[in-house]
Protein backbone atom coordinates (compact mmCIF):
# COMPACT_ATOMS: atom_id res chain seq x y z
CA UNK A 730 0.00 0.00 0.00
CA UNK A 731 1.41 3.42 -0.89
CA UNK A 732 1.98 5.97 1.86
CA UNK A 733 -0.68 8.30 0.38
CA UNK A 734 -3.29 5.56 0.91
CA UNK A 735 -2.15 4.88 4.44
CA UNK A 736 -4.65 5.47 7.20
CA UNK A 737 -1.95 5.63 9.83
CA UNK A 738 -2.71 8.84 11.78
CA UNK A 739 0.99 9.54 12.41
CA UNK A 740 1.95 9.29 8.73
CA UNK A 741 -1.24 11.00 7.58
CA UNK A 742 -0.94 14.01 9.88
CA UNK A 743 -0.51 17.39 8.17
CA UNK A 744 -0.95 20.96 9.32
CA UNK A 745 -4.52 21.99 8.54
CA UNK A 746 -5.04 25.75 8.58
CA UNK A 747 -8.51 26.11 7.01
CA UNK A 748 -11.69 25.10 8.82
CA UNK A 749 -15.43 25.06 8.11
CA UNK A 750 -17.89 26.99 10.28
CA UNK A 751 -18.91 23.76 12.05
CA UNK A 752 -18.28 23.74 15.80
CA UNK A 753 -15.99 21.20 17.47
CA UNK A 754 -17.85 18.98 19.92
CA UNK A 755 -16.77 19.20 23.57
CA UNK A 756 -16.38 15.39 23.58
CA UNK A 757 -13.79 15.67 20.82
CA UNK A 758 -11.94 18.40 22.72
CA UNK A 759 -11.96 16.08 25.71
CA UNK A 760 -10.42 13.25 23.62
CA UNK A 761 -7.71 15.61 22.37
CA UNK A 762 -6.93 16.56 25.98
CA UNK A 763 -6.88 12.90 27.03
CA UNK A 764 -4.37 12.22 24.25
CA UNK A 765 -2.23 15.13 25.45
CA UNK A 766 -2.18 13.85 29.02
CA UNK A 767 -1.41 10.31 27.84
CA UNK A 768 1.96 11.50 26.48
CA UNK A 769 5.21 10.23 27.99
CA UNK A 770 7.01 12.64 30.33
CA UNK A 771 10.29 12.54 32.21
CA UNK A 772 9.77 10.70 35.50
CA UNK A 773 6.05 10.67 34.62
CA UNK A 774 5.94 14.15 36.11
CA UNK A 775 3.40 15.54 33.57
CA UNK A 776 4.34 19.21 34.20
CA UNK A 777 1.60 20.64 32.00
CA UNK A 778 -1.61 22.64 31.98
CA UNK A 779 -4.05 23.08 29.09
CA UNK A 780 -6.22 26.13 28.42
CA UNK A 781 -9.25 25.58 26.18
CA UNK A 782 -9.93 28.82 24.32
CA UNK A 783 -13.32 29.35 22.70
CA UNK A 784 -13.84 33.05 23.43
CA UNK A 785 -13.69 34.96 20.12
CA UNK A 786 -12.12 38.01 21.78
CA UNK A 787 -9.31 35.87 23.20
CA UNK A 788 -8.70 34.04 19.90
CA UNK A 789 -8.50 37.42 18.14
CA UNK A 790 -6.18 38.61 20.91
CA UNK A 791 -3.81 35.70 20.26
CA UNK A 792 -3.56 36.73 16.59
CA UNK A 793 -2.27 40.14 17.74
CA UNK A 794 0.68 38.60 19.61
CA UNK A 795 1.37 35.70 17.22
CA UNK A 796 2.31 36.69 13.65
CA UNK A 797 1.58 33.26 12.09
CA UNK A 798 -1.76 32.42 13.65
CA UNK A 799 -4.30 33.81 11.14
CA UNK A 800 -6.10 30.45 11.01
CA UNK A 801 -7.51 31.31 14.47
CA UNK A 802 -10.01 33.53 12.61
CA UNK A 803 -11.72 30.30 11.48
CA UNK A 804 -11.07 27.83 14.28
CA UNK A 805 -13.91 27.54 16.82
CA UNK A 806 -11.54 26.37 19.55
CA UNK A 807 -7.83 26.23 20.32
CA UNK A 808 -5.94 24.48 23.10
CA UNK A 809 -2.95 26.18 24.69
CA UNK A 810 -0.32 23.78 26.01
CA UNK A 811 1.57 25.27 28.97
CA UNK A 812 4.53 24.01 30.97
CA UNK A 813 5.02 24.38 34.71
CA UNK A 814 8.66 23.79 35.70
CA UNK A 815 7.70 23.87 39.39
CA UNK A 816 6.02 20.47 38.82
CA UNK A 817 9.28 18.94 37.56
CA UNK A 818 11.32 16.32 39.39
CA UNK A 819 13.92 16.18 36.64
CA UNK A 820 14.76 19.79 35.82
CA UNK A 821 14.75 20.99 32.22
CA UNK A 822 12.60 18.30 30.65
CA UNK A 823 9.32 20.22 30.62
CA UNK A 824 9.83 21.40 27.03
CA UNK A 825 10.15 17.84 25.77
CA UNK A 826 7.18 16.74 27.87
CA UNK A 827 5.01 19.50 26.40
CA UNK A 828 6.19 18.69 22.87
CA UNK A 829 5.15 15.05 23.33
CA UNK A 830 1.72 16.19 24.59
CA UNK A 831 1.33 18.57 21.64
CA UNK A 832 2.17 15.87 19.07
CA UNK A 833 -0.30 13.47 20.73
CA UNK A 834 -3.01 16.12 20.33
CA UNK A 835 -2.28 16.45 16.61
CA UNK A 836 -2.46 12.69 16.14
CA UNK A 837 -5.76 12.42 18.02
CA UNK A 838 -7.15 15.26 15.86
CA UNK A 839 -6.42 13.12 12.77
CA UNK A 840 -8.18 10.14 14.41
CA UNK A 841 -11.24 12.33 15.04
CA UNK A 842 -11.30 13.73 11.50
CA UNK A 843 -10.41 17.20 12.78
CA UNK A 844 -7.86 19.63 11.39
CA UNK A 845 -5.14 21.05 13.62
CA UNK A 846 -1.78 22.78 13.50
CA UNK A 847 1.06 23.31 15.98
CA UNK A 848 1.61 27.04 16.59
CA UNK A 849 4.97 27.60 18.25
CA UNK A 850 5.08 29.98 21.21
CA UNK A 851 7.98 29.07 23.51
CA UNK A 852 10.85 30.16 23.35
CA UNK A 853 9.84 33.36 21.43
CA UNK A 854 9.74 35.92 24.23
CA UNK A 855 7.17 38.30 22.70
CA UNK A 856 4.71 35.43 22.21
CA UNK A 857 5.29 34.02 25.70
CA UNK A 858 4.86 37.45 27.33
CA UNK A 859 1.90 38.38 25.10
CA UNK A 860 -0.01 35.22 25.94
CA UNK A 861 0.93 35.41 29.61
CA UNK A 862 -0.64 38.87 29.74
CA UNK A 863 -3.67 38.10 27.58
CA UNK A 864 -4.63 35.01 29.59
CA UNK A 865 -3.43 36.03 33.05
CA UNK A 866 -1.08 33.06 33.41
CA UNK A 867 0.73 32.69 36.73
CA UNK A 868 4.49 33.32 36.77
CA UNK A 869 5.38 29.63 37.03
CA UNK A 870 3.35 28.73 33.93
CA UNK A 871 4.89 29.17 30.46
CA UNK A 872 2.78 28.99 27.29
CA UNK A 873 4.44 26.44 25.01
CA UNK A 874 2.28 25.83 21.92
CA UNK A 875 -1.21 26.57 20.70
CA UNK A 876 -3.27 24.02 18.76
CA UNK A 877 -6.31 25.37 16.86
CA UNK A 878 -8.93 22.69 16.14
CA UNK A 879 -11.64 22.72 13.49
CA UNK A 880 -13.36 20.68 10.83
CA UNK A 881 -11.01 20.66 7.83
CA UNK A 882 -11.83 22.90 4.87
CA UNK A 883 -8.71 21.79 3.01
CA UNK A 884 -7.37 18.38 2.10
CA UNK A 885 -3.70 17.62 2.65
CA UNK A 886 -1.99 14.51 1.41
CA UNK A 887 0.50 12.51 3.41
CA UNK A 888 4.10 13.20 2.39
CA UNK A 889 6.88 10.65 2.56
CA UNK A 890 9.74 12.52 4.24
CA UNK A 891 11.95 9.53 4.92
CA UNK A 892 15.57 10.44 4.14
CA UNK A 893 18.06 7.61 4.14
CA UNK A 894 21.05 10.00 4.64
CA UNK A 895 19.76 10.99 8.08
CA UNK A 896 19.84 7.44 9.36
CA UNK A 897 23.10 6.15 10.83
CA UNK A 898 23.57 2.54 11.84
CA UNK A 899 25.77 1.66 14.82
CA UNK A 900 27.53 5.07 15.05
CA UNK A 901 27.96 7.94 12.53
Ligand SMILES: Cc1cc2nc3c(=O)[nH]c(=O)nc-3n(C[C@H](O)[C@H](O)[C@H](O)COP(=O)(O)O)c2cc1C
Pocket residue numbers: 742743744745746797798846847848849850
Ligand atom coordinates in the same frame (compact mmCIF):
# COMPACT_ATOMS: atom_id res chain seq x y z
C1 LIG B 1 7.65 23.94 16.90
C2 LIG B 1 6.69 24.21 15.76
C3 LIG B 1 6.23 25.49 15.55
C4 LIG B 1 5.32 25.76 14.51
N1 LIG B 1 4.79 27.02 14.40
C5 LIG B 1 3.87 27.26 13.43
C6 LIG B 1 3.25 28.54 13.36
O1 LIG B 1 3.52 29.44 14.15
N2 LIG B 1 2.32 28.75 12.39
C7 LIG B 1 1.99 27.76 11.49
O2 LIG B 1 1.13 28.02 10.63
N3 LIG B 1 2.56 26.53 11.53
C8 LIG B 1 3.48 26.26 12.48
N4 LIG B 1 4.05 25.01 12.58
C9 LIG B 1 3.69 23.95 11.60
C10 LIG B 1 4.82 23.71 10.59
O3 LIG B 1 4.89 24.80 9.70
C11 LIG B 1 4.54 22.40 9.86
O4 LIG B 1 4.48 21.33 10.77
C12 LIG B 1 5.60 22.09 8.79
O5 LIG B 1 5.58 23.06 7.77
C13 LIG B 1 5.40 20.70 8.16
O6 LIG B 1 4.13 20.60 7.55
P1 LIG B 1 3.03 19.53 8.03
O7 LIG B 1 2.74 19.78 9.49
O8 LIG B 1 1.84 19.77 7.16
O9 LIG B 1 3.61 18.17 7.85
C14 LIG B 1 4.93 24.71 13.62
C15 LIG B 1 5.42 23.42 13.84
C16 LIG B 1 6.26 23.16 14.91
C17 LIG B 1 6.72 21.74 15.17
